[in-house]
Each structure stands twice: as C-alpha cells, then as structure tokens.
Amino acid sequence: MLNNQIKIRISNGPATAMGPGKAELLALINECGSISAAAKQMKMSYRRAWQLVDEVNKCFDQPLVASSVGGSHGGGAKLTEFGIKVLENYHALIAKSQEASVQELAFIRAHLKESV
Amino acid sequence: MLNNQIKIRISNGPATAMGPGKAELLALINECGSISAAAKQMKMSYRRAWQLVDEVNKCFDQPLVASSVGGSHGGGAKLTEFGIKVLENYHALIAKSQEASVQELAFIRAHLKESV
DNA sequence: CATCGCTATATCCATTGAAACATAGCGAGC
DNA sequence: GCTCGCTATGTTTCAATGGATATAGCGATG
Structure with missing residues (x-):
C-alpha cells in the first residue's frame, strides 16, 4: 500500500x-x-x-504565498498567515474526511488490485 | 456556486x-x-x-461493468452487483466526507474568488 | 558598489493525451 | 441469413501541457 490514498481537491x-x-x-x-528550493x-x-x-494566489481573495525579490539571498517566499490557515484547513479536511468514511474506504481498498 | 465542489478520487x-x-x-x-449512450x-x-x-474494471479484483456484445440491439453494458456497491460506497464516502468537514470547506469556500 | 540567488517572465521545443476516424466482430430478432 | 447497434481496438492527427533555456531585475550584505 503505497499510493492509494484518497485525494481531495477543491476546484474553483x-x-x-x-x-x-x-x-x-x-x-x-x-x-x-523559497519557491525554487521547494x-x-x-x-x-x-x-x-x-x-x-x-x-493558487489568484484563486483566493488574498495571497497564500508572499514572495520577496532581491536581498542577500536573492529573495524568497513564505506562506502568509492566511496561507498557513488554508493549508491547515485543507489538512484537517482530509483527516476528517478519511475518518468519516473509513468503512467505505476500507471496502473499496479491500477490492483494489495491486493494493499489496 | 457552480463548479467548486470537493472532488475525491481514490487512486490505485x-x-x-x-x-x-x-x-x-x-x-x-x-x-x-450501454457505454455508447452514456x-x-x-x-x-x-x-x-x-x-x-x-x-476501472482492471483496478478492482472483479469487474464493475458487465458488457455483452451482439444481439438485436447490438449489445450493451450494465453495472454488476459489485459495481453498484462500489458506486454506492463512493457516493456515501463523498457525502460523509463533506459532512465531516463542513467547517473547513466553508472557510475555504468563503475565500475563493469567483465563488459567486 | 559588486555579488549572489531568487523571483518573474518570455520563447521554443518535446512529450503527452485526447479526439477523430476507421474497422472488425458479434448475435438476437426480423 | 441479413440487418443493426453496440463492443472492442487500431491508427492517425492535433492541441495542450510541461520542460528546457534564456534573461531581466531586485536588494540586503559584505
């Protein structure tokens, strides 16, 4: 079992x-x-x-990533407070979803091939 | 709000x-x-x-869709019992997931652009 | 004030994925 | 035994995507 996780995406x-x-x-x-290192x-x-x-920045009403250009290390990027919050929310969403549907997930997984 | 639903996929x-x-x-x-009509x-x-x-048939240990070829109407396809069950499970999974994460979802949605 | 590394963006090219098109084959019913 | 519509595939074309590459600009720091 390596790559059969449930994947959730929120489309806009x-x-x-x-x-x-x-x-x-x-x-x-x-x-x-920094973006480049990531x-x-x-x-x-x-x-x-x-x-x-x-x-992603354009999808929301405020940026999730704040980037700065120039400086001793060339600049960089980090998450805004809002970005951190969105990310946390997303992680929580996944966790709760998986939790809430363990049964269904188990049934489906049990019948997947190559799900060694 | 037309197309910003949460989308869940189960990868194998x-x-x-x-x-x-x-x-x-x-x-x-x-x-x-039939597949063609669908x-x-x-x-x-x-x-x-x-x-x-x-x-999808190959992903599971048994087929979800049973198809027949030939016949007066050329054949057709329908879900197996198993296929129906998987589909029901998937729908339930989505419902439960959305239910479990209403808060997170609401927060994110509230900040989406074009989410009129 | 020169350097350095990162952001920001443009251009070009390879790879991929899907769409379009083409065909073979099947069998219940007329 | 012919027809018809659907399954099952192969082939060819085309568009979209992403990768590679190039370059400009920025500013804290030494």
Missing part, C-alpha cells in the same frame, strides 16, 4: 484551488523559504512551481 | 480507481444500458468511455 471553476500537489508545494515553500525538492521546474503558486 | 498506484468522472460514467451506464450523454467519445471502463 476550471482551476484547482487546492489539491495534493499544491498542498505539498505550499508546505515545502514554508519549510524551505520546486527542486519536488523535482519540478521552477517555472511550474511558480505557475502553481500564481494560480 | 498510477491509475485512478474511482473519481468524479468515472462515477458519473458508471451511473450513466447503469441508466442507459458516452454520448457525457459528450465523450465512445473510445474514451470504453477506456475508462476498462481501466
């Missing part, structure tokens, strides 16, 4: 406001202090990471 | 065992009695619909 029209990938990226940005860890191009951040 | 390795699209397709197959309703090519069915 055609875009995805929050999903597994964006959540991971945001968490890493918070850890690393991207590197996810083996993702900086371009793509930046696009995701941009998209 | 690289493939998706069950998700919004597949669930809708399965439901339609059950209604229509595909038409979803404005999806028959080929794609068939591929999804094939994938």
Whole structure:
C-alpha cells in the first residue's frame, strides 16, 4: 500500500484551488523559504512551481504565498498567515474526511488490485 | 456556486480507481444500458468511455461493468452487483466526507474568488 | 558598489493525451 | 441469413501541457 490514498481537491471553476500537489508545494515553500528550493525538492521546474503558486494566489481573495525579490539571498517566499490557515484547513479536511468514511474506504481498498 | 465542489478520487498506484468522472460514467451506464449512450450523454467519445471502463474494471479484483456484445440491439453494458456497491460506497464516502468537514470547506469556500 | 540567488517572465521545443476516424466482430430478432 | 447497434481496438492527427533555456531585475550584505 503505497499510493492509494484518497485525494481531495477543491476546484474553483476550471482551476484547482487546492489539491495534493499544491498542498505539498505550499508546505515545502514554508519549510524551505523559497519557491525554487521547494520546486527542486519536488523535482519540478521552477517555472511550474511558480505557475502553481500564481494560480493558487489568484484563486483566493488574498495571497497564500508572499514572495520577496532581491536581498542577500536573492529573495524568497513564505506562506502568509492566511496561507498557513488554508493549508491547515485543507489538512484537517482530509483527516476528517478519511475518518468519516473509513468503512467505505476500507471496502473499496479491500477490492483494489495491486493494493499489496 | 457552480463548479467548486470537493472532488475525491481514490487512486490505485498510477491509475485512478474511482473519481468524479468515472462515477458519473458508471451511473450513466447503469441508466442507459450501454457505454455508447452514456458516452454520448457525457459528450465523450465512445473510445474514451470504453477506456475508462476498462481501466476501472482492471483496478478492482472483479469487474464493475458487465458488457455483452451482439444481439438485436447490438449489445450493451450494465453495472454488476459489485459495481453498484462500489458506486454506492463512493457516493456515501463523498457525502460523509463533506459532512465531516463542513467547517473547513466553508472557510475555504468563503475565500475563493469567483465563488459567486 | 559588486555579488549572489531568487523571483518573474518570455520563447521554443518535446512529450503527452485526447479526439477523430476507421474497422472488425458479434448475435438476437426480423 | 441479413440487418443493426453496440463492443472492442487500431491508427492517425492535433492541441495542450510541461520542460528546457534564456534573461531581466531586485536588494540586503559584505
């Protein structure tokens, strides 16, 4: 059992406001202090990471990621208070959802192939 | 508020065992009695619909869709008992998840743009 | 005031995914 | 035994996506 988790995404029209990938990226940005370092860890191009951040920032009524340019270390990025809160909410949402549907999940998982 | 629902998918390795699209397709197959009619309703090519069915059938230890070929009406497809059960489980899973996380969901939704 | 590393963005190209199209085959019923 | 509509696939085309690459600009710090 490695990759059959339940994946929840919250879409906003055609875009995805929050999903597994964006959540991971945001968490890493918070850890690393920069988009580029986070991207590197996810083996993702900086371009793509930046696009995701941009998209997520545009999905909400306020930015989740605050980035600064220039400075001794070239700049960086971190989550805003709001970003942290959204991320926490998302994690909680997943946890609660999984908790609430253990039965259904168990039934389905029990019948999956390759779910060794 | 038209398209910002929470979307849950259950992945099985690289493939998706069950998700919004597949669930809708399965439901339609059950209604229509054929893959092609269901595909038409979803404005999806028959080929794609068939591929999804094939994938979903392969994800589980038993088929969700039973198809028959030939006959006066050319054949058809319907859900197996198992398929019905999986679908019901999936729907229940979503319902329970949404129920369990109303708070988190409300917070996030409240801050989405275009969430008119 | 030069450096350094990161943001921000544009351009080009490879890969992928899906759509479109094409066909073979099946069998209940007329 | 012919027809008809659906399953089951192969092939070819095309568009969208993402990766690679290039470059400009920024500003704290030494």
